[in-house]
Amino acid sequence: MTIHEQPHACPQQLTLKDFKSSVEPIWCSGCGDFGVLQSLQRALAELGRPPHEVVVVSGIGCSSRLPAYTTAYGFHGVHGRALPVATGIKLARPDLEVITVGGDGDGYSIGGNHFLHAARRNVDLTYIVMDNRVYGMTKGQPSPTTEADWDSDAAPGGTGVKPFSPLAIALAAGANFVARGFALDVKPLAAMIVEAVRHPGFSFIEVLSPCITFRPEEMEWKKSVERGAIQPTSDRAMATAAVLSDTEMSTGIFFKGDRGVYREAPKGHGDAEKIAAQFRVGGNAHLAPVDSGCCGGGRTL
Amino acid sequence: MSEARKSVAIVIAGSGGTGAITAGSALLAAAARDGHYGLMTKLSGAQVRGGEAAALIELGVDPIEAQPDRFDCLIALDWQDVHRFAPEIPLDGDSIIVCDPKNGAVPEAIARSGARVVELPIAQIAASVEGGRLNMVGFGIAAELAGLEPEAVDDAIRAMIGSKGEKAVTASLGADAAGRAAFAATGVSMALAPGRKAERWMLSGNEAVGLGALRGGITFVAAYPITPATEITEWLAVQMQEHGGRVVLAEDEIAAINMCCGSAYAGAPTMTITSGPGLALKVETIGLAIAAEIPMVIVDVMRVGPSTGIPTKSDQGDLDIALRGTPGDAPRVVIAPISIADCPATTERAVHIAEALQTPVMLLSDQSIGQTQTIIDVPTERPTPLKRLTVPFATGPDFRRYQLTDSGVSPMPAPGTPDCQWVADGLSHAESGHPSNSAAIHVAQLEKRKRKLETFDFGDGWGDVFGPADAPLALLAFGSSVGPAKVAAARLTEAGTPTRVVALRVLSPIPKAKLSAALAGAKRIVVVEQNHSAQLYRHLRGEKALPHGSESFARPGPTPFRAAEIVAHLSQEVAA
Numbered sequence: 070m071t072i073h074e075q076p077h078a079c080p081q082q083l084t085l086k087d088f089k090s091s092v093e094p095i096w097c098s099g100c101g102d103f104g105v106l107q108s109l110q111r112a113l114a115e116l117g118r119p120p121h122e123v124v125v126v127s128g129i130g131c132s133s134r135l136p137a138y139t140t141a142y143g144f145h146g147v148h149g150r151a152l153p154v155a156t157g158i159k160l161a162r163p164d165l166e167v168i169t170v171g172g173d174g175d176g177y178s179i180g181g182n183h184f185l186h187a188a189r190r191n192v193d194l195t196y197i198v199m200d201n202r203v204y205g206m207t208k209g210q211p212s213p214t215t216e217a218d219w220d221s222d223a224a225p226g227g228t229g230v231k232p233f234s235p236l237a238i239a240l241a242a243g244a245n246f247v248a249r250g251f252a253l254d255v256k257p258l259a260a261m262i263v264e265a266v267r268h269p270g271f272s273f274i275e276v277l278s279p280c281i282t283f284r285p286e287e288m289e290w291k292k293s294v295e296r297g298a299i300q301p302t303s304d305r306a307m308a309t310a311a312v313l314s315d316t317e318m319s320t321g322i323f324f325k326g327d328r329g330v331y332r333e334a335p336k337g338h339g340d341a342e343k344i345a346a347q348f349r350v351g352g353n354a355h356l357a358p359v360d361s362g363c364c365g366g367g368r369t370l
Numbered sequence: 371m372s373e374a375r376k377s378v379a380i381v382i383a384g385s386g387g388t389g390a391i392t393a394g395s396a397l398l399a400a401a402a403r404d405g406h407y408g409l410m411t412k413l414s415g416a417q418v419r420g421g422e423a424a425a426l427i428e429l430g431v432d433p434i435e436a437q438p439d440r441f442d443c444l445i446a447l448d449w450q451d452v453h454r455f456a457p458e459i460p461l462d463g464d465s466i467i468v469c470d471p472k473n474g475a476v477p478e479a480i481a482r483s484g485a486r487v488v489e490l491p492i493a494q495i496a497a498s499v500e501g502g503r504l505n506m507v508g509f510g511i512a513a514e515l516a517g518l519e520p521e522a523v524d525d526a527i528r529a530m531i532g533s534k535g536e537k538a539v540t541a542s543l544g545a546d547a548a549g550r551a552a553f554a555a556t557g558v559s560m561a562l563a564p565g566r567k568a569e570r571w572m573l574s575g576n577e578a579v580g581l582g583a584l585r586g587g588i589t590f591v592a593a594y595p596i597t598p599a600t601e602i603t604e605w606l607a608v609q610m611q612e613h614g615g616r617v618v619l620a621e622d623e624i625a626a627i628n629m630c631c632g633s634a635y636a637g638a639p640t641m642t643i644t645s646g647p648g649l650a651l652k653v654e655t656i657g658l659a660i661a662a663e664i665p666m667v668i669v670d671v672m673r674v675g676p677s678t679g680i681p682t683k684s685d686q687g688d689l690d691i692a693l694r695g696t697p698g699d700a701p702r703v704v705i706a707p708i709s710i711a712d713c714p715a716t717t718e719r720a721v722h723i724a725e726a727l728q729t730p731v732m733l734l735s736d737q738s739i740g741q742t743q744t745i746i747d748v749p750t751e752r753p754t755p756l757k758r759l760t761v762p763f764a765t766g767p768d769f770r771r772y773q774l775t776d777s778g779v780s781p782m783p784a785p786g787t788p789d790c791q792w793v794a795d796g797l798s799h800a801e802s803g804h805p806s807n808s809a810a811i812h813v814a815q816l817e818k819r820k821r822k823l824e825t826f827d828f829g830d831g832w833g834d835v836f837g838p839a840d841a842p843l844a845l846l847a848f849g850s851s852v853g854p855a856k857v858a859a860a861r862l863t864e865a866g867t868p869t870r871v872v873a874l875r876v877l878s879p880i881p882k883a884k885l886s887a888a889l890a891g892a893k894r895i896v897v898v899e900q901n902h903s904a905q906l907y908r909h910l911r912g913e914k915a916l917p918h919g920s921e922s923f924a925r926p927g928p929t930p931f932r933a934a935e936i937v938a939h940l941s942q943e944v945a946a
Binding site: 092119120121122124126129136137140141142143144145146147150152153154155156157158159160161162164165182183185186334335336337338339340341343344345348349350351352 | 399402403404405567568569570571572573577581584585589590592609610611612613614615616618620621622624625626628629630631632633634635636637638640654655658662745748784785786787788789790791792793794795796797804805
């Protein structure tokens with residue numbers, strides 16, 4: 070199947086306010102996630118889909134609290150399983166705009182398998198990971214993107230384990246759009262989200278989102294983030310090389326691919342009685358075929 | 371041996387590739403065309419492909435609902451590793467063994483049954499027909515033994531083999547005819563009394579669950595392969611190509627049920643399909659679906675556990691996890707079909723209940739129901755459809771997704787509905803859906819979810835009573851234990867001990883009033899189930915749904931319950 074145009078037929082005049090809910094965030098003052106929330110609200114306004122046509126899906130963690138802070142429909146599920154929920158929503162209702170959000174622990178650790186397979190399946194979803202390189206809600210344990218020597222009570226002296234590269238993994242698994250943003254660069258991040266949503270297939274944005282409480286040194290990211298150095302490519306190998314040779318601090322769109330999105334559901338006659346006819350045997354049904362496939366082989370899986 | 375019989379039990383066995391199972395399917399199909407009922411259980415070795423295989427078939431003039439106590443005939447296409455099945459193929463001095471002397475002596479494990487050996491040159495007979503195969507000769511022998519009409523036999527072959535071309539059909543018809551002629555010459559017969567010819571259905575429990583899903587309106591299925599449930603997923607994946615709907619093969623069991631959460635939230639009637647180990651993985655998300663009030667049907671085709679257990683054998687040991695597996699208090703609906711014939715309607719009903727109550731419904735099948743193929747009367751009863759409440763009572767700021775109502779059910783508008791946006795949340799939440807730590811709100815929502823289940827009228831679907839309703843002895847069973855309990859009860863009743871069977875379809879919430887009425891007047895109540903720890907008995911006793919003095923007869927798989935075993939247990943207990 071070829072790439073199709075996104076169904077953003079009649080954009081409405083919407084503003085950030087239309088996506089702001091009355092629920093007060095539980096985040097610490099200064100948390101990078103506020104920037105991501107604002108970027109997402111801006112992006113949704115620009116995309117022009119009214120809040121009731123958008124679903125924001127998350128798992129568990131600080132950043133996963135986000136759905137309630139928008140006016141869209143939302144699903145705040147269990148830890149690590151946001152992508153399968155989002156997949157189910159989008160496959161059942163392709164007309165909806167489905168945005169998945171979460172943190173590094175939720176998405177790369179407990180939900181790591183779903184990250185791989187969502188990228189591989191390439192359902193038309195946008196996945197925004199607020200990566201602060203720490204488990205915040207459980208108060209400061211190292212995650213899959215935490216530096217090997219970062220000291221914590223859970224891993225005194227550091228884990229000694231190399232952090233992995235979410236972008237390289239997304240590219241290897243088949244994501245169709247791969248980018249890195251910075252939480253406090255609200256306008257560029259909003260523009261990046263708009264582009265990710267409009268791009269068909271599985272779009273992945275890793276957002277560097279500082280944790281002021283458990284990783285105060287991450288506030289320095291304001292200075293260390295490298296902006297404008299990355300040029301998008303449609304060559305997966307080149308994008309992967311750019312990701313792997315990078316400091317993990319460059320922001321921008323690394324990759325925009327043209328893989329076909331996950332196939333549509335078969336549209337059938339919807340008549341279960343036509344299906345039931347295969348079981349008929351004897352009487353007037355003596356010419357009906359009886360071997361329906363599953364009972365002749367004696368196989369086990 | 372020549373008078374007409376009410377039933378005959380036959381095994382066709384052979385090594386991998388001989389086609390014993392295909393021969394069994396053909397025999398069942400031929401019997402159905404001849405107006406008979408039947409039931410076929412498949413045995414296979416642990417090998418992924420090849421290895422020994424056996425088709426255990428009972429044919430009869432009345433519906434067959436359980437494996438027989440013993441077999442009348444074993445047809446051995448060869449002897450390679452067939453002895454491994456000996457404990458599952460009870461033979462005795464009245465049985466016969468049909469085998470080819472070329473294959474050597476009857477293995478000791480089988481010979482010691484004392485069954486009479488009838489030797490036939492099976493390989494030579496097959497070789498006498500161009501393209502003739504051993505299994506079709508075996509099929510012909512079995513058809514002749516059971517006295518099936520040649521037209522019905524030929525029809526069954528054409529229907530099964532037809533797609534492989536005329537040459538294959540001719541070869542199969544020839545091998546079958548040669549097998550029949552050779553066996554007729556032995557003078558042995560166990561011919562069935564004439565059947566009543568009518569249109570019937572031939573299907574497995576797994577297929578029947580698939581049909582119930584389609585009838586119930588399931589449009590989204592997400593699942594991960596697991597024996598013995600995979601066939602439902604595969605059947606639906608194939609049928610939905612024609613019918614419409616989608617099967618997603620998820621990356622794991624947890625992904626599967628979370629995909630179901632998403633699709634159901636988005637408005638689609640949804641199902642996931644698994645067996646015990648997969649159900650264990652889904653447990654956390656079952657709690658989410660209960661808390662966030664997301665409807666779905668979760669099919670568990672139970673197998674022997676714990677852990678990997680014995681994947682290809684039946685057991686009823688997942689009841690505990692189905693009833694209570696989840697963190698916290700999460701009351702749920704658990705339903706079990708009481709037979710293969712019951713699978714379509716009970717599955718369809720499970721979909722309706724899930725949608726009406728906005729909650730997961732556990733459908734407990736088991737390997738014995740799922741992978742057994744049978745002939746049944748065409749099911750005529752269909753449950754009354756029930757739909758999800760999607761129209762909001764109010765919109766805008768007044769819309770409350772989890773509004774406290776008398777029924778406990780509140781409106782669940784799907785995404786896309788203007789002015790009703792809500793967030794499904796596993797966090798304890800208020801009527802609005804917003805997270806809340808308030809004790810009063812938490813308890814009110816717990817009560818709401820419990821009330822949904824308790825006020826729902828399960829009607830006649832709660833269960834069934836078979837046999838004399840005033841019988842002093844009552845057997846209480848669920849799932850695949852119902853069939854053998856019914857056969858045992860009929861036998862006891864005929865022998866002068868009137869016995870009723872109470873088949874429980876709704877296992878949670880326990881239909882206490884209906885159950886109490888069904889057990890009224892019973893002097894002795896025995897809960898019959900196939901697991902090691904008497905899970906149903908403990909469940910019913912714990913909920914005070916059984917009178918004091920009720921007994922338990924629980925024993926684990928992998929061997930199937932047989933009626934004789936139940937009768938023997940009851941007699942033994944009486945004597946003691």
